[in-house]
Amino acid sequence: MISNQASNTARFPNSQSSISRSTWTVHVRRKGTSQSLRAFPLNTGVHKADHCWSRSDSPECGNHGIPQRQREHEATVNRLPVEFVFSRRVAAIMCSVLGLLSSRHAALAENGPLPSTCGSNDGDEGAVPPGVLSYIDPSGYFRLVRPCGWRIVARLPQGSSVIGSFYNPEEPGAETLAVYRAPAPPGVEETQQLGTARDVATSLAAIAPNGLIVDAKSLEHGGRSYLLAHVQFGGNTAGMFGAVREFRIVTIASGVQYTMRLTTTRYRYLAFPQVRDLANAICESFEVLV
Known part of the structure; x- marks a missing residue:
């Protein structure tokens, strides 16, 4: 040509x-x-x-x-x-x-980093990054910040381990946020017994042949340890959304494992700096309250 x-x-x-x-x-x-x-x-x-x-x-x-x-x-x-x-x-x-x-x-x-329903002043005043809203679980299990314009799933399946669920209405299925509550693995009473953050990331990436570890680190909130894993899935695993970025944070409290899971597409994560800022803010804000 x-x-x-x-x-x-x-x-x-x-x-x-x-x-x-x-x-x-x-x-x-x-x-x-x-x-x-x-x-x-x-x-x-x-x-x-x-x-x-x-x-x-x-x-x-x-x-x-x-x-x-x-x-x-x-x-x-x-x-x-x-x-x-x-x-x-x-x-x-x-x-x-x-x-x-x-x-x-x-x-x-291509949709912007936030849903079009978000106004220029939507979000908590003084929040960094702008465009996030504080959220406290009605049952008192956790708190975090969520992007403005994301919808809350009000009716969760009975008996499900999901205790909180949100999604971007303009990227349905691709950008989601959920919190899970389930019994800790047998013999595990503290977060440190799950291994290092790298161990958690390795296990997460291994669920698919093309899983790739992007980052792994430990966080602290109120004297409690959290393990963060950031991985990428692509190809057949990601399906119609192309390559996907997934964040998972786990912690153990009173014999129960709490897991926060955040997903977005690789393209949006790399194309929009605000998407990266939102992902980091959500991960940094997640805190178990029990």
């Missing part, structure tokens, strides 16, 4: 658009019969090609003296339905243009 454009530019140095002056060929196919029309500049070739096809004896087409048999053949072909088949060169140009248009459309359609 690049080499073709370069050659066209060299042949037409005074042209403002090398593509508009490049030559092309159209094959007109009529029920199995095809004939090539000689290459013309794109800006004038269509009308001339149509004229020369229907008036093969026209002086400007340079086809004087065509035998009567040939003219009869062309007249017969002219009455058949037309199907235009562009040359490979034109097809490549068209594909490139359509590709640019589609990529621009995808970029314009």
Whole structure:
């Protein structure tokens, strides 16, 4: 594609658009019969090609003296339905243009770091980053900050370990936040018995063949230890969302394991600094209250 454009530019140095002056060929196919029309500049070739096809004896087409048999053949072909088949060169140009248009459309359609329902002043006053809201679990199990505009799942399944669930309505299934409460593993009474943060991240990444550890560290809140794992899943594991970034924080309190899980797409995490700030703020704010 690049080499073709370069050659066209060299042949037409005074042209403002090398593509508009490049030559092309159209094959007109009529029920199995095809004939090539000689290459013309794109800006004038269509009308001339149509004229020369229907008036093969026209002086400007340079086809004087065509035998009567040939003219009869062309007249017969002219009455058949037309199907235009562009040359490979034109097809490549068209594909490139359509590709640019589609990529621009995808970029314009991308949602921002926060749902559009968030106002410019939404969020806790003085919160860093802006756009987060304080949330305390009605049952008193935990507290954290959540992004404004994220919806709360009010009705959780009975008997489920989920005690809090939120999601971005403009990225459903891709950006989620949930807190789980379940019995601690047998023999585990303290968070340190789960191993290091790296051990937790390794176990999390191992649930899929293409899991990748991004970060692992320990946190402290009110004298309680928390283990944070940040991993990336991609390919078939992530499915329709592409590569996914997942954060998990675990802690043990009174024989119960509490887990906070936050997900977003790799693209949004890397494209929007505010998404990264929100993820860090949520992870830093998670605190078990029991």
